[in-house]
Amino acid sequence: xxxxxxxxxxxxxxxxxxxxxxxxxxxxxxxxxxxxxxxxxxxxxxxxxxxxxxxxxxxxxxxxxxxxxxxxxxxxxxxxxxxxxxxxxxxxxxxxxxxxxxxxxxxxxxxxxxxxxxxxxxxxxxxxxxxxxxxxxxxxxxxxxxxxxxxxxxxxxxxxxxxxxxxxxxxxxxxxxxxxxxxxxxxxxxxxxxxxxxxxxxxxxxxxxx
Amino acid sequence: xxxxxxxxxxxxxxxxxxxxxxxxxxxxxxxxxxxxxxxxxxxxxxxxxxxxxxxxxxxxxxxxxxxxxxxxxxxxxxxxxxxxxxxxxxxxxxxxxxxxxxxxxxxxxxxxxxxxxx
Numbered sequence: 001x002x003x004x005x006x007x008x009x010x011x012x013x014x015x016x017x018x019x020x021x022x023x024x025x026x027x028x029x030x031x032x033x034x035x036x037x038x039x040x041x042x043x044x045x046x047x048x049x050x051x052x053x054x055x056x057x058x059x060x061x062x063x064x065x066x067x068x069x070x071x072x073x074x075x076x077x078x079x080x081x082x083x084x085x086x087x088x089x090x091x092x093x094x095x096x097x098x099x100x101x102x103x104x105x106x107x108x109x110x111x112x113x114x115x116x117x118x119x120x121x122x123x124x125x126x127x128x129x130x131x132x133x134x135x136x137x138x139x140x141x142x143x144x145x146x147x148x149x150x151x152x153x154x155x156x157x158x159x160x161x162x163x164x165x166x167x168x169x170x171x172x173x174x175x176x177x178x179x180x181x182x183x184x185x186x187x188x189x190x191x192x193x194x195x196x197x198x199x200x201x202x203x204x205x206x207x208x209x210x
Numbered sequence: 211x212x213x214x215x216x217x218x219x220x221x222x223x224x225x226x227x228x229x230x231x232x233x234x235x236x237x238x239x240x241x242x243x244x245x246x247x248x249x250x251x252x253x254x255x256x257x258x259x260x261x262x263x264x265x266x267x268x269x270x271x272x273x274x275x276x277x278x279x280x281x282x283x284x285x286x287x288x289x290x291x292x293x294x295x296x297x298x299x300x301x302x303x304x305x306x307x308x309x310x311x312x313x314x315x316x317x318x319x320x321x322x323x324x325x326x327x328x
Contacts, residue, residue: 020277027280031287038291042298049302050310064240071236079229082270086221095221191271198262201236202255206243210251 007177019181026185030192037196040152044145044203051138058134058142059207061126066117067205070110074194077106081164085187093171093178100168103190107161114154146204153200156193164190228269235262 012018048055084099125133127147128140167186170176239258243251268274273281302310307318 020280023272023276023280024283027283031283031290034287034291035294038294042295045295046298046302049299068236068240072233075229075232075236078232078266078270079225082225082228083221085272086225090217090221092217092221095218188271191266195263195266198259198266199256202239202243202252202259206239206251206255209243210246210248 007180015179015181019184022181022184023188026188030188033192037149037152040145040149041199041203044149047138047141047145051136051141054136054138055142056208057136058139059204060209061124061134062146062205062207063117063120064205064209066113066120067201070113070117071197071201073106073110073113074197077103077110078191078194080106081187081190085183088178088180088183091178096178096183097168097172100164100171104161104164104168107157107164107190110157111154111161114150149200149204153193153196156196160190160193225270228265231265232262235265 007018008015009018012021080099080103084096084103087095087099121127125131126143128144132140132143134140134143163186167182171178171180176182235258239255239262242254242258245251247254267284273284304319310318
């Protein structure tokens, strides 16, 4: 039995239809995630419209260098992931595994930079609470949202790294054929995590830079 | 160029082109944030972010060549999101200024509320 035939599952007549089925499932999940992150973006939009001056003061304190490097890392990881998906469709085993591993490494690099950024933020005392260094008090709303939004994003990314890691291992040990349509689900989730960062970047890092 | 090399080139070409466009847009967004555009900085940055998301969803997430059902699901998520924003802001933008201390007067309703009526 060929690898492609092994990858085919009931009730799908062929791998293309099975790939479509995986895509529909993951896109339904992504649509629900859009609303989940949308609620955070909405909270940000409401508070920023209520307290624009406080958000201007608070936003100037974020570490734009780390935010920009992380944007570059995630954009690059989305490209390596796309190449992995296309290569899987053509049965190019080595390219798939190399690109998935590279995607995972870029994700880990993102988290490392995020850790450095968090450490710099904490050193500046930017944790909302009694001794918060910025005024007016509403600056804490920005930093509360910053920690929640970037934290939730980092959790999503960490889950993504875990999924990509396990999937790479499965392919490497030949437990699943390289043509497995599951890679479509893994990739779509990864791209969504990248999407969230593309939106977070201007909201958190590009305030009051001029 | 043999078939295998052509396949390799095809697989790398489009994602790399999209990556270049995304990085350029990211740099444009970062650079424009340092221009003194005042109130236009954020709208411009968000517009660029929107274009980046469209590029990512169409070309890297594969919506451009996908089944109509997938595009419908993606758009449905955004439509419900827009409802959430529209309904919430229709509330906040029509609240009285006195209920929203610190808010610029342009974004609230400047009227006195007769609280005795409630």
